[in-house]
Amino acid sequence: MAKAKTLSFIAALLLAGGASFAQSLKDTPYIPTEENLQARKEFQDNKFGIFIHWGIYSMVGHGEWYMNNRNIPRDEYATLAEGFYPSKFDAKEWVSAIKASGAKYITITSRHHDGFSMFGTKLSDYNIVDGTPFGRDILKELSEECRRQGIKLHFYYSHLDWYRDDYPVGNSGRGVGRPTNRQNWESYYEFMNGQLKELLTGYGPVGAIWFDGIWDDKSRDWKLEEQYEMIHSLQPSCLIGNNHHVAPYRGEDFQMFERDLPGENSAGFSSGQDISVLPLETCQTMNGSWGYNIEDRNYKSAEALIQFLVKAAGKNANLLLNIGPQPNGELPALALQRLSEIGAWMEKNGDTIYGTRGGDVAPHSWGVSTRKGNRLFIHILDYEDTRLFLPMQAKVVKAAKYADGSPIQFTQDKEGVILKLPEVPSGVDYIVELSLK
Ligand code: GLC
Numbered sequence: 001m002a003k004a005k006t007l008s009f010i011a012a013l014l015l016a017g018g019a020s021f022a023q024s025l026k027d028t029p030y031i032p033t034e035e036n037l038q039a040r041k042e043f044q045d046n047k048f049g050i051f052i053h054w055g056i057y058s059m060v061g062h063g064e065w066y067m068n069n070r071n072i073p074r075d076e077y078a079t080l081a082e083g084f085y086p087s088k089f090d091a092k093e094w095v096s097a098i099k100a101s102g103a104k105y106i107t108i109t110s111r112h113h114d115g116f117s118m119f120g121t122k123l124s125d126y127n128i129v130d131g132t133p134f135g136r137d138i139l140k141e142l143s144e145e146c147r148r149q150g151i152k153l154h155f156y157y158s159h160l161d162w163y164r165d166d167y168p169v170g171n172s173g174r175g176v177g178r179p180t181n182r183q184n185w186e187s188y189y190e191f192m193n194g195q196l197k198e199l200l201t202g203y204g205p206v207g208a209i210w211f212d213g214i215w216d217d218k219s220r221d222w223k224l225e226e227q228y229e230m231i232h233s234l235q236p237s238c239l240i241g242n243n244h245h246v247a248p249y250r251g252e253d254f255q256m257f258e259r260d261l262p263g264e265n266s267a268g269f270s271s272g273q274d275i276s277v278l279p280l281e282t283c284q285t286m287n288g289s290w291g292y293n294i295e296d297r298n299y300k301s302a303e304a305l306i307q308f309l310v311k312a313a314g315k316n317a318n319l320l321l322n323i324g325p326q327p328n329g330e331l332p333a334l335a336l337q338r339l340s341e342i343g344a345w346m347e348k349n350g351d352t353i354y355g356t357r358g359g360d361v362a363p364h365s366w367g368v369s370t371r372k373g374n375r376l377f378i379h380i381l382d383y384e385d386t387r388l389f390l391p392m393q394a395k396v397v398k399a400a401k402y403a404d405g406s407p408i409q410f411t412q413d414k415e416g417v418i419l420k421l422p423e424v425p426s427g428v429d430y431i432v433e434l435s436l437k
Pocket of ligand 1: 053064065212213243258283290
């Protein structure tokens, strides 16, 4: 149907004459296909995903920016690949542990800024199949396992590259010894599009492509629209998001926020970004690092992570929670522990999160609300009183404590509802379910 709409629009343009055809087409709004709109809805319903930052940098144990931060000569850095043998990697174990956390999708780095491909690309030998003694395509193993276990797979893809000769100099990766006389944007662009084509044709249905890195050169025309069109033509339901830290560009299907909830800017990445009408996703680390950091044991508590997920849902956003796997192929023990703690909570309370949208009561310092049909869930995260005023218009017919279904008294007038809680709320999330008329 959407295709038909686009076609008749193009026909109308042709008939109308006027400005050049290509120009007119560029000015038209992006019309997502029906499959794409459906995928956006499912994405929003899923609410919770796990981010995986994994590459040969895990061997050094200081995160994925190490090569740049310490100006490691790229040829020396590349020798890490020759020793990369994650003997304990087991896609089934990863996917099972992640699924048990209640997460509904996995977003994994297919190629990060260091330029090393974690899949069997034919376009460069610098990849996990051809460039390591391990020789296995972990993305393929994961994609098959994800399909078996019914969980979606998304690919992170870096627009910038500290390894290749043809990637033009940007703001980062300047001290890693790449030659400066072989830069060739056209060749690099072709390489990226070729890799994206491989990812979208060889790994089953891809839930999303998660781009990152165009902030490396803000003056460049990255030719995103053409790239996005290619992705959508290969897999119309594949969502596109880009971590460019500004409001979404044409052709993108969701908006992302790095280390902050939509509307907040404590990490300093989101000052230039208003909240759009697209599905929203916020990404956050479990400790303080994306890629494996052997020193970083500063994991957030399970309570803090659950509350972050609940707040994201209350702000109508998904949470993409990161883990940096160890060089031996295992997820760190603390990360596994957090997954199972979150899973235990989701098992009991997931119904107040999955399939919801930000609720009628705007986020407050005490907590947030989520809504699904006529059910409005009040998530009280931090409150030290038994009377709680909820500014809202919808008519409430019943209020109950979600944990045990016991009724909760309330009064309502045109300003809103006052809950008379039987106790001062405690625990990670004291949930009250309101049934709406
Ligand atoms: C930043 C970093 C990158 C990380 C990403 C995750 O853009 O460059 O290392 O992958 O954030 O949000």
